Amino acid sequence: MKTSLLAADARTKKRNAAEARFKAYGFAAIIVAMLALLILLTSVLGNGMSSFRQTYIALDVALPEEKLDKSGVRDLSVMSKVTTIGYAPILRNALLDALAAQGIETELSNKDIGNMISKEAAATVRNKVLANPDLVGQTVSFDVLASGRIDGYFKGRVTMESAALDGNTSPEALMIAQALADAGVMETKFNWNFFVWPDASDQRPEAAGLGVAILGSLYMMIVVLVLALPIGVASSIYLEEFAPKNRWTDLIEVNISNLAAVPSIVYGILGLAIFINFMEFNQSSPLVGGLVLTLMTLPTIIISTRAALKSVPPSIRDAALGVGASKMQSVFHHVLPLAAPGILTGTIIGLAQALGETAPLLLIGMVAFVREYPAAYTPESGLFGEASTALPVQVFNWTQRSDPAFVERASGAIITLLVFLLIMNAVAIYLRRRFERRW
């Protein structure tokens, strides 16, 4: 049998083919992972970007005195007796006037036309009037919310076909909406209120916002930062610099690495049993949420702080001790400042993790429907003691609602959350690049 060095024999070919196959498997694995990331992000962005835009109707609303303030003396206690039910017809009339002014003919009943305006709009107008009673009797321009279905039509969620099957809207209403949009009365524009308004009820997805959730998350992050950073750093300093090698410190170390892997929902059970049932802190308060997240974040912070302390070379400590510093002084005056960038990076990453955590917050009652902005401090409920919700929990809440408009809201909230996480991680990476020293 002739063999040539230039032509590969069958066995070599087989081995080379196996090599190529193996490499292709590896490459395919990378592609699968990147593809998964890509699909995930496009799905969330595709579903959620529209929540940052909202359809508004520009109406000139006549505010008749005989309806809103019969007494005519602008007494707030009397005026506030007119509920939103009293304001709804006024808005409906304004919309009918606008239709007449644009020469849009329709066979829809006045009630159906009134339904094109969000139920939230009446409350908005009422609040404006109560804040400024002098408006009564005048004709004032308002940008009022269109109802969720009309808004959905401009975002492509509601179509003529789906509207025909829908009890809450009709193809005729959508045609009127299109005509109004062509005339410039109805406009879909950037919706800053999405970040400011509180959650809204099941019936009015168009008015639901993230205001309370963002505030609640912010409060919790403050609690986590204030508690987890000092405790984490102190405990790392002890374990890394002072602790003698014995059973007790071994136990603590094993404990910390195990705590880092405990499922987050278990921390929720802990929070429910200890902080709410035993210590009787307020349910669904940012204080309890912050405490639970603190305990959850501590292992992450301790692990990264210890790594940062370990990377400071011993010569720094020896030099400090050599010129007469105590052990404590060498740590606090020299080692800690040098480890600070690493500690900060680890803390920010821990905070980012805490910001996205949902499961434990469900158990401590943060799923509650909260429309009031929580105050940071009140004498009755103490520091961060008022009921609140949080960004990831708000997402969960919205996924449980029946109206499909809430899916868009949930995705929008996710985008907001991801933007916050992106900023935090970018800051962490910047800090690491800018300040980290290598010895």
Add this chain to the structure above:
Amino acid sequence: MQSLTLPFIAIAGLAVLGYFLAKSRALQVSGGDIRKLVSLPSQHALNAVLATIVPAVAAIFLISLYVRLTDGTGSWFFQFVVIGLAVTGLALSLIGIKTETRARTFAERWILGLLIFASTIAILTTIGIVFSMLFETFNFFGQYDWRDFFFSTNWSPNFRGNSDLGIIPLLWGTLYISFIALAFAVPVGLFAAIYLSEYAGPRMRAVAKPAIEVLAGIPTIVYGLFALITVGPFLRDYFAAPMGFGQSASSVMTAGLVMGVMLIPFVSSLSDDIINAVPQAMRDGSLGLGATKSETIRQVVVPAALPGIVGAVLLAASRAIGETMIVVLGAGAAARLSLNPFEAMTTVTVKIVSQLTGDTDFASPETLVAFALGLTLFVITLGLNVLALYIVRKYREQYE
């Protein structure tokens, strides 16, 4: 809580006062020449501040705990004790200021005490976790037979009583979903790690590594939403419904696949560390004998790294079992013992959430069962973690 405001303000005031008093007293004792002092005035001041704050704040926490345990209410007597402690600490530290006092040593003892306390919080957390669940689990088993809990194959809670609370269908759902997740994540993660550490050039690494790490930084609620609005309907419309497996968007497959995506970075970064820890000499030896790169990896690197990889898989499994949001949104709520992966099933974590949210009554077994479920979950994941950490540690020692 309100009764704590006064003591805290008093302590803070005393601490500030102590700082200045100790400083001036130290100067006074030295007679204007601080070289006569063993410790600097600022260290005397620090000692005074710590002696004022630490015992008093510790007393506040102990008393609050005592008040909770005995169901009493805070009274002026406790405030008196706390403020008294602060005053005593301040006075003692001021009296102790002499030229030869080693204030630095004293101050550092306080600080060391604080550091030790901080490091015990990790232990306290574990104790808190175990006791909070043990206590309610005992309550639960007082009302519900433990044999029914562990061996019954029926889960149908009924808030009017007479519920069947068998854990088996929940465990089955949990394990089935975790199995699918691992079956997806382990090959992909492992091959990704092998490719990145053995084949990929620097440019490929620079793109692929951060991309995979981004997957790890995404909160689980995002994966849950992804399962709910994208993966679930997709699997139903293109796989389950045409093949006649069912009409459910939430299914074991949905949750398992999405969880698999979540676990990819976890498996790949752990395996990456482990593969990099295999000494280069072993690769060189194999390549020198004429093995191809893939033969080296399959017959030398992977076997050498196997214990570590097993540890990584166990850690991933523990994470899959404890994962909550993906299964809450993707797997469904019906407890079922079935083999069909396109059917909705439920897990231990889903039931913990559903039994503990909404109206809960901490006297009924339907609520208390959540604590027994939580304890079971904790024990399973703890066992996996301890085993995995043991294996990984053992493996590291091998090449150090």
